[in-house]
Amino acid sequence: MDQFIVNIIHRPEMVPEYAEKVTGQGKAEDIGRKALLTESLDIFKTQQEIAHKNGLKTTIQMTYASLFNDEAVVLAKEHHEKYGDEIALSLLGLPCEQFREKYKTKDFCIWMFSMEDKKAIVRDVFGKFYERFGFYPESTGSYYMDADLINFVKAEYPSVKCAVATCWEEGPKAYHTCNNSWYTLMDGGPWAPWIPSKQNTHAPAANETEDSGIVAIPHLSRDLLACYDGNGSNFGTHPQNVLRGMIYDSDTWEYPYLYNLIDQYRYLAKFNNGYAYNMMFVGPGWMNKMGRWEAPYELLKKSYEDGCAYYGKLKKEGKLLDMTMSEFADFYRQKKHYTEPECALWRDILYGSDKQIFWYCDPYMRACVNMDQGGAIVDLRPYAAKLEWPVGIGTKHVQDASYPFLIQEKYRAGYFTHYAGEGTVRSAKICHNGEEVDLCLCRTKAHFSEENGVRALTLDPVEIEFADLTVKLQSVISFPEGTGDIKIERKVLAMSDPAAEVTINEYMVACYGTTEYPEDMTSLKLAVEAGDKSASIDYEYKCREASAAGAEAVSCVLPPIETKVSMTCEGRDKVGFIREGYAFSPMFTLGYQGTLKEKEVFTTWLRLEKAD
Amino acid sequence: MAQAGKGRLNYRCPSCFMRDLDIDMFYDKDKDEYFCIRCQYRGNEADVLEKNQLARFRYGAMMRRFTDFEDFSQEGGKT
Numbered sequence: 001m002d003q004f005i006v007n008i009i010h011r012p013e014m015v016p017e018y019a020e021k022v023t024g025q026g027k028a029e030d031i032g033r034k035a036l037l038t039e040s041l042d043i044f045k046t047q048q049e050i051a052h053k054n055g056l057k058t059t060i061q062m063t064y065a066s067l068f069n070d071e072a073v074v075l076a077k078e079h080h081e082k083y084g085d086e087i088a089l090s091l092l093g094l095p096c097e098q099f100r101e102k103y104k105t106k107d108f109c110i111w112m113f114s115m116e117d118k119k120a121i122v123r124d125v126f127g128k129f130y131e132r133f134g135f136y137p138e139s140t141g142s143y144y145m146d147a148d149l150i151n152f153v154k155a156e157y158p159s160v161k162c163a164v165a166t167c168w169e170e171g172p173k174a175y176h177t178c179n180n181s182w183y184t185l186m187d188g189g190p191w192a193p194w195i196p197s198k199q200n201t202h203a204p205a206a207n208e209t210e211d212s213g214i215v216a217i218p219h220l221s222r223d224l225l226a227c228y229d230g231n232g233s234n235f236g237t238h239p240q241n242v243l244r245g246m247i248y249d250s251d252t253w254e255y256p257y258l259y260n261l262i263d264q265y266r267y268l269a270k271f272n273n274g275y276a277y278n279m280m281f282v283g284p285g286w287m288n289k290m291g292r293w294e295a296p297y298e299l300l301k302k303s304y305e306d307g308c309a310y311y312g313k314l315k316k317e318g319k320l321l322d323m324t325m326s327e328f329a330d331f332y333r334q335k336k337h338y339t340e341p342e343c344a345l346w347r348d349i350l351y352g353s354d355k356q357i358f359w360y361c362d363p364y365m366r367a368c369v370n371m372d373q374g375g376a377i378v379d380l381r382p383y384a385a386k387l388e389w390p391v392g393i394g395t396k397h398v399q400d401a402s403y404p405f406l407i408q409e410k411y412r413a414g415y416f417t418h419y420a421g422e423g424t425v426r427s428a429k430i431c432h433n434g435e436e437v438d439l440c441l442c443r444t445k446a447h448f449s450e451e452n453g454v455r456a457l458t459l460d461p462v463e464i465e466f467a468d469l470t471v472k473l474q475s476v477i478s479f480p481e482g483t484g485d486i487k488i489e490r491k492v493l494a495m496s497d498p499a500a501e502v503t504i505n506e507y508m509v510a511c512y513g514t515t516e517y518p519e520d521m522t523s524l525k526l527a528v529e530a531g532d533k534s535a536s537i538d539y540e541y542k543c544r545e546a547s548a549a550g551a552e553a554v555s556c557v558l559p560p561i562e563t564k565v566s567m568t569c570e571g572r573d574k575v576g577f578i579r580e581g582y583a584f585s586p587m588f589t590l591g592y593q594g595t596l597k598e599k600e601v602f603t604t605w606l607r608l609e610k611a612d
Numbered sequence: 613m614a615q616a617g618k619g620r621l622n623y624r625c626p627s628c629f630m631r632d633l634d635i636d637m638f639y640d641k642d643k644d645e646y647f648c649i650r651c652q653y654r655g656n657e658a659d660v661l662e663k664n665q666l667a668r669f670r671y672g673a674m675m676r677r678f679t680d681f682e683d684f685s686q687e688g689g690k691t
Contacts, residue, residue, distance in 0.1 A: 177632050179650065231632050244634070246664060247674055256677045267681045291621050293634075294664060347681050352672025354684050445684060 002269035002276065003335075004320050006311050007217060007328055008051050008058045009164070009281040012044040012072045013093040014065035041072060043284035048075075050305050052083050054312025059086040059139060059325045061164075061281075063093025067128045077133070086324030088139035089129045090164075093283070094121070109184070111146045111401060114393040118149050126157055136160075139325035143167050143219055144186045144401050146391045147201045147212065154213040162329035164281060165201050165216035166190070169227045171402050172411065172515050177231035187514065188381045188403030190361045191224060192268075192277050192342045193217045193332055197363070202403040203383035206363035206482075207338055210386070215329040221265050221278045224346040224359055228368070228379070229410065235350070237261060237278055239303035240286040243295045247350065253299055259310055260349040266319070271343035271448050271455075275335055277328075280307060339363060339482035343455055345448050356445050358457055364484035365608050366403075371446050374439030375459045375475045377426035377486070377606075378409035380510070382563040384484045384608040402514035404561045411516040412587070415440035421585030422509045426606065428490060430473065430596075431503040432466045439475070446477075453481040461493055470496040486606040495598045506569070506604045507591035511581075512561050518586040523560060526578040526588055529553045535578070543582040547593075551576025554590045557611045564611040567592060571602035616640050616647070619657070626663030627653040 014037050051058045060079060066072040079085040091110040100106070103121070107113060113121060130136055136157050141164025145153075153160055171187030189202035197203050197210040205211040223235035234245025239258060242248060248255035262278060269276035286292045287300045295303075314320035323331060341362035348355045357378075358369040368379035381403050391401045405411070406424070413423025415438060429438045442462035449456050461474040472494040478487040490504060513519045524539040530548030537544050554576040555566035569576065571594040579589035594602050619639035625648035628635045637646040637653075637660075647654040655663065668674060 173632070177634050179633060179635055231634070246629070246668060247671055249675065250661070250665065254675070256675055257671075260676075260678045263678065264681050294621055294623055294660075296621065345682070347678075347684075348673070349676075349678050349681075350671055350673055352676070352687075354687060356684075445682075447682075 002266075002274045004266045004269060004276045004278065004314070005328055005331065006056070006277075006320055006322050007279040007281075007325055008056050008308070008311070008322065009061055009279065009325065010044060010047050010051070010058050011061040011063055011090045011093055011281075011283050012041060012066040012069070012076075013063050013283045013285065014040050014069060014072075015093075015095045037069070039288060040284045041069065043287045044072070045075065046287070046301070047282060047284070047304065048079060048085075050308045052079075054308045055315055056308060056312055056322045057084045057086075057324060059088050061088045061090035061092070061139070061141065062129060063090050064099055064125045064128065065093055065096030067125075067132050068096065068098055073132050084324070086139060086326055087133060087137065088141075088325060089125065089137040091122070091125065091140060091142040091145070094125075109144075110142045111144045111149060112183070112392050112399060115148060115390075116394075118392065119152060122149070122153055122156065139163065139329070141165060141217075141219070143170070143184055145201060145216075146401060147196065147199055147388070148390055150196060150201060150212050150214060151198055158213075160214060162215050162217065162325040164219050165196060165214075166401075167219040168222045168232065170219075170232045173230065174232050177233065183399045185399050185514070186401040188366065188405060189218070190216075190342060190366065191218055191222060191344065191359065192361075193328070194342065194361070195338065197386055199386040199388050200383075200403065201401075202381075203386050204361070204363045205338055210363070211338075215332045217277075217279055217325065217328070219281055221261070221280075223261055223350065224344055225348050225355060225357055226350055235261070237265075237280050237307070238282055239307045240282070240292060240300070243299065243303055244293055246294070253302060255303065255306075257350055258303070258307060262310060264346065264349055266314075268344050271345055273335075273340075278311075280311075341455060341479065341481060343448065345446065345457075358446060358448070360455065360479050362479075362481070364482075365486075367479075367486065369446070369457060369477055370409075371459065372443050373415060373425075374427065374442035374444060374462060375446065375457065375477055376415065376440050377407060377508075378414050379405060380407040380426070381405055382561065382565065382608040385561055385563040385610045387562055400514055404512050404514050406510040406512060406558075406563070406565060407508070408513075412511055412513065422581070422587050422589070424509050424511060424587065426508040426510075428488075428507065429505040430464050430471060431505065432469055432471075432500070435466045437464045437466070455479045455481070468497075469500050469502070471502055484608045488604050488606070490596070490602045492596050492598050492600055498598045501595050501597050503593060504571070504596050504602050505591060505593045506567070506602065507589055508565075508567065508606065509587045509589050510556070510565065511587045512558050512563070519560065521581065521586050521588070523558075524588060525557045526580060526590070527555050527557075528576045528578050529555070530576065537578060537580050539580055539588065541583050541586070542580055544580045545577065547575050547577035549575050551592070554578050554592070556588050556590060559611065562611050564609045565590070566607045566609070567604055568607070569594070569602075569604045571604075572596070572600065613640075613642055619646060623657070623660050625651060625653050626660055626667055627651050629664070630667050
């Protein structure tokens with residue numbers, strides 16, 4: 001039977017990040033305002049009550065500020081005794097008078113502090129927790145926890161086994177939505193629980209040596225299609241997300257989308273050996289009496305009551321298991337093995353487009369396949385590199401915690417570009433008599449299967465119409481577990497002229513980065529391996545090309561992200577090619593060209609490795 | 613003219629919302645209107661609500677309750 005796990009997490013933030021800014025408008029800043037502290041605690045109590053009323057246990061993530069509040073501490077102890085709630089410790093909610101006085105800063109995101117300050121704050125916060133409760137917590141978290149921080153926490157406090165460690169696709173899109181004022185830049189991570197590697201939080205551990213010792217969970221369970229395109233904070237299992245996105249009937253206050261989102265997550269059990277996960281992690285700031293955005297308090301409260309009621313109903317029906325974070329960590333360690341991927345065949349449940357995408361995540365990569373573009377890979381993160389990427393003050397990346405991409409169709413264009421240049425995508429073109437059709441324009445759907453450790457997407461065949469020939473072609477995209485490879489087969493099922501021949505051009509346009517803006521490409525090295533016909537290009541924006549018949553491999557080494565990406569091929573008349581970009585198109589292209597007849601298959605492998 | 617403040621609710625600019633920007637508006641009580649400091653939108657509460665409704669045009673399946681996530685026999689937003 002499928003297991004759908006939910007974590008409900010509440011944090012008694014005494015000075016919610018945005019409550020002071022919004023509810024305190026027109027007043028001089030005063031984070032010690034009694035009214036603010038009282039209301040925040042009252043909201044926390046309401047949220048606890050709503051969860052318990054629906055038979056759900058919670059994880060109470062005490063904040064630093066709440067550790068100075070006797071009532072919050074007593075409440076946590078009571079709820080632990082009565083409801084089995086876990087008393088945990090959040091690294092969110094640092095702001096309070098005591099913190100400001102001690103650290104002389106208004107910074108509040110733990111991953112952005114210097115390593116020295118991170119250590120001091122962690123010791124301070126964990127010490128204060130111990131002082132109040134007499135034990136160290138088993139769970140912690142923040143919107144993001146960098147690898148150095150996780151490693152330090154685990155070394156100092158081995159009891160910690162679970163942490164909220166990233167927020168899925170909260171990056172430049174969220175930054176822009178907040179008028180470039182919300183610095184949570186953490187794209188490129190897993191959307192579902194994982195074991196972070198010691199080297200990079202976003203990249204799952206491939207083995208025990210890489211294991212950071214904790215199970216990470218994402219902050220919220222987010223819409224895997226809507227969040228990739230739009231503001232992540234509109235499309236998640238936090239009911240406020242749904243209200244923020246205005247995804248409700250303004251007259252009836254109905255929001256079926258919230259339930260669709262939860263149900264689609266439940267459906268993911270089908271692709272993950274019968275296991276699926278959801279989490280709802282809320283602070284008090286959004287539920288204040290003045291309302292949030294356009295939503296009055298009554299609607300805010302209703303949305304949380306409805307969300308918890310739905311989880312509660314699923315629990316009563318035996319379709320949901322509520323766990324605390326530490327219970328979940330134990331469950332996860334039993335359920336999953338290191339190289340087991342997380343898979344999500346996901347459909348649009350909001351816009352009515354019928355678009356379907358597939359997300360794949362394992363210790364070697366995160367990839368998105370877009371069926372609306374013929375199975376093109378539209379996002380690719382090379383976790384195989386296990387890129388060490390320290391963040392915070394004193395590092396090269398004070399705020400930017402995103403795992404770099406090779407392909408990102410929104411930031412570096414995909415199939416469509418404006419009149420010139422190329423965008424990042426892994427697709428194929430079918431050519432015949434001077435006509436060319438890119439599979440990105442062949443909309444289709446996929447079916448998931450798993451056999452002998454290989455997860456495969458079999459796409460519904462597409463028809464490609466040339467002036468004098470119709471080709472029926474099917475793509476199969478496979479992910480052999482534990483390899484860092486993606487295998488793509490193109491099969492010609494039928495042709496209107498069985499004797500005809502078409503040319504196939506399998507290509508990958510890529511670059512690297514974490515934002516929309518181009519990076520320096522000059523250290524990249526392209527190569528085509530073909531014995532004495534081998535060639536290489538050191539990237540200089542000169543628009544050069546090289547190719548070789550029968551090439552064994554084509555590749556690009558990207559030193560800034562310590563990644564090697566390569567393609568190999570099995571197919572008739574194969575010719576491997578590499579292409580350098582130019583200033584107006586700062587990309588590189590790898591690919592193979594070949595020929596196909598009816599019933600033939602053209603196969604390529606894309607491989608991701610850590611560059612030496 | 614007195615300084616602007618916050619209105620009854622914390623309305624965002626509907627014009628900016630439609631381009632994925634969350635910008636709180638401020639309220640001019642003398643003119644009974646909300647205005648955006650980032651773009652050129654201004655309007656009274658009724659206009660804000662009307663434009664918010666307009667912003668929902670893209671959510672074609674907003675009110676559909678999905679029961680199957682691989683069955684595409686029903687198109688898009690149809691229930």
